[in-house]
Amino acid sequence: MKKLDGIIALIAGGTGNVGEGIVRAFLKEGATVVVPSRRAEALDQLREYLGPLATNNFVPLIGQIGQIEGAERLRDEILNRFGHLDAVVASLGSSWDGNLPLTQVPMEVWRQYLENNLTSHFVTARTFLPVLAQQKRGSYTLLGGSAAEVPIPNYSPVAIPAAGQLMLTKVVVEEFRGSGVRINEVIANGWVLTRSKAGYGKSDWITADEIGTFTAHLASDEANMVNGSIINLNAVPFRSLFCNSQREEFATPGQNSFPPESHTLFQKQV
Numbered sequence: 401m402k403k404l405d406g407i408i409a410l411i412a413g414g415t416g417n418v419g420e421g422i423v424r425a426f427l428k429e430g431a432t433v434v435v436p437s438r439r440a441e442a443l444d445q446l447r448e449y450l451g452p453l454a455t456n457n458f459v460p461l462i463g464q465i466g467q468i469e470g471a472e473r474l475r476d477e478i479l480n481r482f483g484h485l486d487a488v489v490a491s492l493g494s495s496w497d498g499n500l501p502l503t504q505v506p507m508e509v510w511r512q513y514l515e516n517n518l519t520s521h522f523v524t525a526r527t528f529l530p531v532l533a534q535q536k537r538g539s540y541t542l543l544g545g546s547a548a549e550v551p552i553p554n555y556s557p558v559a560i561p562a563a564g565q566l567m568l569t570k571v572v573v574e575e576f577r578g579s580g581v582r583i584n585e586v587i588a589n590g591w592v593l594t595r596s597k598a599g600y601g602k603s604d605w606i607t608a609d610e611i612g613t614f615t616a617h618l619a620s621d622e623a624n625m626v627n628g629s630i631i632n633l634n635a636v637p638f639r640s641l642f643c644n645s646q647r648e649e650f651a652t653p654g655q656n657s658f659p660p661e662s663h664t665l666f667q668k669q670v
């Protein structure tokens with residue numbers, strides 16, 4: 401018997417770098433995993449990455465979970481097909497390598513990151529939390545980054561929506577208290593070793609699959625007592641690592657503020 405046998409899970413952002421590890425872990429634990437994406441090619445790519453795990457338990461759906469209409473259509477499709485939904489993981493939003501101070505962030509970048517990194521979470525929570533609450537059970541897990549709490553210069557398009565996402569979590573935890581739904585946010589501190597960072601990532605960084613294993617545990621009955629928690633994985637004292645001298649060295653306009661060498665700053669500390 402596997403941890404998630406028989407459960408229907410929705411992994412929003414499952415086509416992403418971190419999402420891939422989450423989808424793989426849920427499939428390994430026996431869940432039926434629904435992955436929505438705006439892009440058919442991203443779902444095809446994910447199927448290829450999953451290899452033999454992409455059985456009938458892998459359910460790719462084209463749709464726009466970041467907009468009300470799209471999210472409601474996905475919700476209806478899932479409920480019509482399976483009759484229930486047991487777990488949601490929202491691993492939505494991307495990083496930014498624009499490396500500009502807030503005063504120089506172009507308006508279109510600001511709007512794009514608000515949309516992708518915060519509004520997508522708002523719409524997903526607004527659409528799927530009521531489904532879980534109506535069933536009086538289920539888990540809802542948000543994936544976040546430490547930029548939510550640590551002010552990193554030249555990273556405002558990610559940091560400010562991330563802070564909003566964290567507050568969204570805290571608000572829904574209060575609003576759904578006593579509903580039977582367990583809501584938690586998992587914060588990945590520093591970089592995650594994903595497929596896209598395979599060329600320069602360090603072997604001791606936390607991996608997308610490790611995050612997957614942890615979020616699968618959170619969705620299982622084993623974690624029934626975990627609710628309303630903000631859980632930091634791979635905790636590194638971010639502020640102390642990003643002292644001014646390091647930042648100035650990396651802050652060449654047009655360059656990524658976090659070049660591969662700087663990633664050693666985010667190593668897992670045990």
Ligand SMILES: NC(=O)c1ccc[n+]([C@@H]2O[C@H](COP(=O)([O-])OP(=O)(O)OC[C@H]3O[C@@H](n4cnc5c(N)ncnc54)[C@H](OP(=O)(O)O)[C@@H]3O)[C@@H](O)[C@H]2O)c1
Nearest residue numbers: 413415416417418437438466492493494516545588591592
């Ligand atoms: N990667 C890291 O090193 C790292 C470190 C710390 C924290 N995190 C956190 O992990 C989460 C995921 O990051 P990632 O690196 O996996 O990002 P990613 O590879 O860029 O993937 C982003 C995912 O979000 C979806 N998405 C983005 N905007 C959307 C929108 N407007 N509507 C619907 N779906 C949207 C994309 O779906 P489509 O298929 O539709 O494009 C894609 O699946 C974020 O919350 C991030 O803060 C990541």
